[in-house]
Amino acid sequence: MFFADGLNCSIFDREVFQEVIDGGLNCITVSLGFWEDALESMDALGRFRDVVQENEDLVAIAHNEEDINKIVASERCALIVGYQNTTALNGNIRFVELFADMGVRVLQLTYNNQNEYGGSCYEPADSGISRAGVELVSELNRCGILIDLSHVGQRTGLDVIEASEMPVAVTHANPDGFVPHVRNKSDDLIRALAEKGGVIGLATYPNICDGFAETPEKWSELVAYTVDLVGINHVGIGTDHSRNIKMSHLEWMRQGRWSRVTNYGAGSASRPGKIAEPDWLTTMRGFGLIADALQSRGMTEEETASIMGGNWLRLYSQVFN
Amino acid sequence: MFFADGLNCSIFDREVFQEVIDGGLNCITVSLGFWEDALESMDALGRFRDVVQENEDLVAIAHNEEDINKIVASERCALIVGYQNTTALNGNIRFVELFADMGVRVLQLTYNNQNEYGGSCYEPADSGISRAGVELVSELNRCGILIDLSHVGQRTGLDVIEASEMPVAVTHANPDGFVPHVRNKSDDLIRALAEKGGVIGLATYPNICDGFAETPEKWSELVAYTVDLVGINHVGIGTDHSRNIKMSHLEWMRQGRWSRVTNYGAGSASRPGKIAEPDWLTTMRGFGLIADALQSRGMTEEETASIMGGNWLRLYSQVFN
Incomplete structure (x- = not known):
C-alpha cells in the first residue's frame, strides 16, 4: 500500500528520515518555509538538498510521478518540496517558473496573514x-505547482478553487463541520474542492483535532465524516507532524518578522508551547496504525489505500508536470 | 506664503528642482518608490541623496519642522522623503524604525494592490x-512617519484612521463626492480623516479630476467643495505631478513585478499612455496660479495660505519627530 503524508513540517535529519521509512511512508511533502523571502527560501532548499544527499540511501526529492515511482521502487521515501507561504516569490510573478525549475511543487497561497494574493x-x-492572486493561480497551474489552501481564508479559498484550472489541495486541515476551528475548512469549501478533483489531507495536529487525535480509532472518525461528505477519492492525510520543531521555530511560524507581540496560531495563551504529538504518532513510525483503524471500521483495502496515499499520488500526477 | 506640494512623483534633476524653486515651492514630498523592496528602496534613497547633494544650492532633505524652517530660510526647497508603498519594509516591523532613521517621513500603506497590511x-x-496592519500603524505613529491613504481601499482607510493615534493623510486624491473615481475618497472618509486632524492633498493629476484640472479656476472648485466638507484646516495640495516620468516608469508603477498583463491604474485602455499635465502646470512653475485662483473666488490670504501649504506644515510638525 502506498503511504503518503501530504504535509509534514518536521525538521529532517537521519533519525527522522529513518522513522519515516520505518513508518512505511513512500512519499512526504515537506515544508521548507513560512515567511522566508526568495533568497532565504533558496537557502532553505539548498540546505534541504544537502540533508537529502547525505541520506540518499533513505530518501530522494521527487518532481513528478515518474520520480516518485522510481524512488519508491528503490525502497526509499520520495520527498516533495513545498513552502507554506508565497513569500518565496518576492511578489514576482516570474519567480513561479523559476521556483518550479528548482523543484518546488506545493505552495500555500497564504500562511497565517493576508498577503498580496x-x-x-x-x-x-x-x-x-486579489487581482495578483488571480494571475498567480494561473501561473501556478501552468508551472505544475499544487496550490495549498490549508491556512487560506474561506472566501479566498472558494475563489481560488473557482479560478484554478487544476485541482487544488487543502494539505493539512480538518472539516470545520466536525471539529469547529478557524483553521479547519467548511463543508462548502471541501465540497467545492472535491468537485474540482482536489484532495483534503486530514491533520493529526492535536490543536485542530479537539481530542480526536487521541487514538487512531478516534481519528478515523474524522476520515469517515469527510468521506461521507465528498467520497473516498478526495480525502488523504496531511499530518502536520513537527518532529524537531522547537519553541524558537514555533515563534518564527507564529510571528515571523511582521509582529513583535505573541501570536499563538492554533495554540492559545493557556497552551502557548508546542503541543505534544499524539501518543501513537510521536514519530512517523505510527503512521500505519491509521490504515489498521480504517480497516477496523470496515473500509476495504482499496478504500484504505486511497486515503493512505493513493489520492495524493493521483493528484500529484495530475498537477505536477 | 508657504507653498507645499504634499505628493510629487517627478524624477528630479536640476531642471526640475529649478522649476520647483521658480514656482515658489518651499516644501515637496517626493515618491521614491512603488514596488521596491528594502534594498531597492535604500538604493533609490541613496541615489536621491546624491541628486540632492549635487543641487544643494536649491534643495535639501528635511526630517522635521526645524529642518523645513531652516531650509526655507535659506531660500531653498525642503524635500520630504516618502514611498508610495510599504514594500520597502520587506514585511519586517523592525524596519519601520530603521527607515525612519534613514529619513523616511511618509509611507503609503498600500499602492495599487492589496498587501499584508x-x-x-x-x-x-x-x-x-489586517492584524499586521494594526501593528504597523502603531509603529509608524511611534516612529514619526506620516501614513498616506491615497491609494488605500475605503474600508482599510477608515480602519487606519480609527487605529491611528496620530492624524493621517490622503496626500494625493480628490473627493469622490465631487469627482467620482475609484481612486478618489468618499466624503465619509475625508470627514473621518479631518476629525482626527488629518489633511487631504487635492490632486491636479488629470485622470482623477474629470476635466476640473483644465484651469486653476476650475480646479479651485475641488478645493471649495472639500473646504465646505471639512473646513479650511484639513485641505492641502498633493499635485501627483510627474515630470520626467516616461512610459517605462508608468509600466513599473502599474505592473511592478506582480503582473505580466497590462494594468492602467487611473488610466484606461483608451488612454494607456502618460496623460499630459494641465497646460498651466506643465512644470511646477505654475503652482502659484492656484493661490491666485483661490483668492479670486474670495478666499482670504490666511485661508489661501492654509491650502497652499500651511496645513501640511502643521501636520508634518505634529507627526514627524
Whole structure:
C-alpha cells in the first residue's frame, strides 16, 4: 500500500528520515518555509538538498510521478518540496517558473496573514482573491505547482478553487463541520474542492483535532465524516507532524518578522508551547496504525489505500508536470 | 506664503528642482518608490541623496519642522522623503524604525494592490486593516512617519484612521463626492480623516479630476467643495505631478513585478499612455496660479495660505519627530 503524508513540517535529519521509512511512508511533502523571502527560501532548499544527499540511501526529492515511482521502487521515501507561504516569490510573478525549475511543487497561497494574493483564516476579514492572486493561480497551474489552501481564508479559498484550472489541495486541515476551528475548512469549501478533483489531507495536529487525535480509532472518525461528505477519492492525510520543531521555530511560524507581540496560531495563551504529538504518532513510525483503524471500521483495502496515499499520488500526477 | 506640494512623483534633476524653486515651492514630498523592496528602496534613497547633494544650492532633505524652517530660510526647497508603498519594509516591523532613521517621513500603506497590511482602492474587495496592519500603524505613529491613504481601499482607510493615534493623510486624491473615481475618497472618509486632524492633498493629476484640472479656476472648485466638507484646516495640495516620468516608469508603477498583463491604474485602455499635465502646470512653475485662483473666488490670504501649504506644515510638525 502506498503511504503518503501530504504535509509534514518536521525538521529532517537521519533519525527522522529513518522513522519515516520505518513508518512505511513512500512519499512526504515537506515544508521548507513560512515567511522566508526568495533568497532565504533558496537557502532553505539548498540546505534541504544537502540533508537529502547525505541520506540518499533513505530518501530522494521527487518532481513528478515518474520520480516518485522510481524512488519508491528503490525502497526509499520520495520527498516533495513545498513552502507554506508565497513569500518565496518576492511578489514576482516570474519567480513561479523559476521556483518550479528548482523543484518546488506545493505552495500555500497564504500562511497565517493576508498577503498580496488573498486572505488568511486568522485575519478578522477576508477580501477574497486579489487581482495578483488571480494571475498567480494561473501561473501556478501552468508551472505544475499544487496550490495549498490549508491556512487560506474561506472566501479566498472558494475563489481560488473557482479560478484554478487544476485541482487544488487543502494539505493539512480538518472539516470545520466536525471539529469547529478557524483553521479547519467548511463543508462548502471541501465540497467545492472535491468537485474540482482536489484532495483534503486530514491533520493529526492535536490543536485542530479537539481530542480526536487521541487514538487512531478516534481519528478515523474524522476520515469517515469527510468521506461521507465528498467520497473516498478526495480525502488523504496531511499530518502536520513537527518532529524537531522547537519553541524558537514555533515563534518564527507564529510571528515571523511582521509582529513583535505573541501570536499563538492554533495554540492559545493557556497552551502557548508546542503541543505534544499524539501518543501513537510521536514519530512517523505510527503512521500505519491509521490504515489498521480504517480497516477496523470496515473500509476495504482499496478504500484504505486511497486515503493512505493513493489520492495524493493521483493528484500529484495530475498537477505536477 | 508657504507653498507645499504634499505628493510629487517627478524624477528630479536640476531642471526640475529649478522649476520647483521658480514656482515658489518651499516644501515637496517626493515618491521614491512603488514596488521596491528594502534594498531597492535604500538604493533609490541613496541615489536621491546624491541628486540632492549635487543641487544643494536649491534643495535639501528635511526630517522635521526645524529642518523645513531652516531650509526655507535659506531660500531653498525642503524635500520630504516618502514611498508610495510599504514594500520597502520587506514585511519586517523592525524596519519601520530603521527607515525612519534613514529619513523616511511618509509611507503609503498600500499602492495599487492589496498587501499584508490592508486593501487597495483598485482591488475587487477590501478586507479592511489586517492584524499586521494594526501593528504597523502603531509603529509608524511611534516612529514619526506620516501614513498616506491615497491609494488605500475605503474600508482599510477608515480602519487606519480609527487605529491611528496620530492624524493621517490622503496626500494625493480628490473627493469622490465631487469627482467620482475609484481612486478618489468618499466624503465619509475625508470627514473621518479631518476629525482626527488629518489633511487631504487635492490632486491636479488629470485622470482623477474629470476635466476640473483644465484651469486653476476650475480646479479651485475641488478645493471649495472639500473646504465646505471639512473646513479650511484639513485641505492641502498633493499635485501627483510627474515630470520626467516616461512610459517605462508608468509600466513599473502599474505592473511592478506582480503582473505580466497590462494594468492602467487611473488610466484606461483608451488612454494607456502618460496623460499630459494641465497646460498651466506643465512644470511646477505654475503652482502659484492656484493661490491666485483661490483668492479670486474670495478666499482670504490666511485661508489661501492654509491650502497652499500651511496645513501640511502643521501636520508634518505634529507627526514627524
